[in-house]
Amino acid sequence: xxxxxxxxxxxxxxxxxxxxxxxxxxxxxxxxxxxxxxxxxxxxxxxxxxxxxxxxxxxxxxxxxxxxxxxxxxxxxxxxxxxxxxxxxxxxxxxxxxxxxxxxxxxxxxxxxxxxxxxxxxxxxxxxxxxxxxxxxxxxxxxxxxxxxxxxxxxxxxxxxxxxxxxxxxxxxxxxxxxxxxxxxxxxxxxxxxxxxxxxxxxxxxxxxxxxxxxxxxxxxxxxxxxxxxxxxxxxxxxxxxxxxxxxxxxxxxxxxxxxxxxxxxxxxxxxxxxxxxxxxxxxxxxxxxxxxxxxxxxxxxxx
Numbered sequence: 001x002x003x004x005x006x007x008x009x010x011x012x013x014x015x016x017x018x019x020x021x022x023x024x025x026x027x028x029x030x031x032x033x034x035x036x037x038x039x040x041x042x043x044x045x046x047x048x049x050x051x052x053x054x055x056x057x058x059x060x061x062x063x064x065x066x067x068x069x070x071x072x073x074x075x076x077x078x079x080x081x082x083x084x085x086x087x088x089x090x091x092x093x094x095x096x097x098x099x100x101x102x103x104x105x106x107x108x109x110x111x112x113x114x115x116x117x118x119x120x121x122x123x124x125x126x127x128x129x130x131x132x133x134x135x136x137x138x139x140x141x142x143x144x145x146x147x148x149x150x151x152x153x154x155x156x157x158x159x160x161x162x163x164x165x166x167x168x169x170x171x172x173x174x175x176x177x178x179x180x181x182x183x184x185x186x187x188x189x190x191x192x193x194x195x196x197x198x199x200x201x202x203x204x205x206x207x208x209x210x211x212x213x214x215x216x217x218x219x220x221x222x223x224x225x226x227x228x229x230x231x232x233x234x235x236x237x238x239x240x241x242x243x244x245x246x247x248x249x250x251x252x253x254x255x256x257x258x259x260x261x262x263x264x265x266x267x268x269x270x271x272x273x274x275x276x277x278x279x280x281x282x283x284x285x286x287x288x289x290x291x292x293x294x295x296x297x298x299x300x301x302x303x304x
Contacts, residue, residue, distance in 0.1 A: 013298035016291050020063050020080075021056040027081045031134060033126075045115045045123035046130075049088050052106040055302075057227070058083045060295065061198035065216050068288045069206025075141055079150065079201050082134035086154065087194060089127035090163055092120050099167065128158070141205055149204050157193040166190025183258055184225070191231075192224035215281045219292065222278035227299050229271040232257040233264060234303070275300045 028050050035043050059080030066076035095102040095110040096117060102110055112120035134140060135150045156162055166189030173186065199220025203213040236259060259267045278296045282289040 011294070011298070012291070013294035016064075016294065017055060017057070017060055017298070020060045021054075023063075023077060024056055024059045024080050024084055025051060027077050028084060031081055031130070033130070041115070042119055042122045042126055045111050045119050046126050048114060049092055049105075049111050049123060050084065050127070052108055054088075054106050056084065057295070057299075058087050058194060058198040061195065061220065061292075062201045064289075064291050064295070065199055065202025066205050067202070068216075068285055068292075069202055069208050069212075071202060071205040074139060075205055076202065078134055078137060078140040079205065082131040082140070082154070083194065083198050083201070085127045085131040085134065086158060089124040089131070090158075090167075090194075092124040092127070094167065096120060099171070146204060146207070150201060153197055153200065153204065154194075157197040162189050162193035166193070178261070180258070180261060183261060187225070187228050187258075191228045192221065195224035195227065196220045212284060215284050219278045219281040219296075222274040222281065223296050223299055226271040226274040226278070226296075229258055229267050229274075230299060230302060232259050233268060233271075236264065271300055 029047075032047055032050075033043060062080040062083055063073075063076045066079070067073075091105055092111045094100050095105055096112055103113055104110060108114070110120070111123055115123070131154065132151060135154065136147055138147075140150065141147050158164065160168075166186050169186035170190055173182075178186075196217060199216050200213060202208075203216050208216070257267075258270065262270075275296050279293055282292055285292075
């Protein structure tokens with residue numbers, strides 16, 4: 001089941017996400033390297049994972065924020081593709097037996113199940129390095145200083161103070177009692193960091209003034225936390241066939257989440273508060289931010 005072109009809810013957010021996903025997928029197919037020999041297997045694994053669907057929220061954020069700041073569509077699409085490469089790398093590695101050990105992702109067998117573990121590791125590595133290759137391309141932005149800022153920002157989002165550190169925290173925190181501050185910190189590292197980068201990338205590309213960039217960062221921060229809360233709720237309450245991955249694994253593994261600390265009702269209330277805050281951050285952008293408003297509403301109401 002490929003979630004990227006889901007048409008069950010023909011609301012504005014779903015339609016916009018679907019349109020952006022198709023554009024990103026077309027660009028990704030053009031950016032994937034071409035093999036001349038046995039490396040074809042790892043490229044096949046990279047493509048298998050990239051083309052499995054998904055909501056494409058992170059590349060959508062890049063494209064929409066870039067549009068707000070008057071960035072050309074081709075430039076935005078390059079950075080959106082880089083973000084999706086980085087995100088997909090993280091999913092491949094998260095699903096490995098030594099990490100979260102998942103058999104399903106985006107409604108199909110995970111890469112290590114479809115291919116093998118070694119190929120999955122290399123496919124993730126290939127996508128991560130491809131992400132930085134794309135950001136360094138002049139098509140991402142003609143100004144080398146902008147490209148360097150994007151590369152530096154993404155490196156921080158993915159490194160030990162971001163996604164890598166968050167994953168380590170997640171693994172070591174199983175069956176431990178954590179307070180709200182520590183849960184929030186590791187979820188910010190593991191999930192929000194790349195979402196925040198995706199939101200701010202458009203502002204970086206558009207060389208936005210500090211006040212407007214700060215507003216976008218605030219929006220991305222709030223929807224990132226709300227997204228994680230809803231993700232945890234879906235893991236607890238959702239149906240695997242609808243979500244496209246195994247549910248109930250967090251509780252079975254003894255993972256610390258906001259839900260395990262305060263309960264589902266309080267967690268959902270927190271997510272709703274965050275979405276309302278996110279919408280307030282967008283007021284400075286007027287009608288230009290309508291798709292971002294619709295995205296925030298989609299996140300709080302999503303069922304997959």
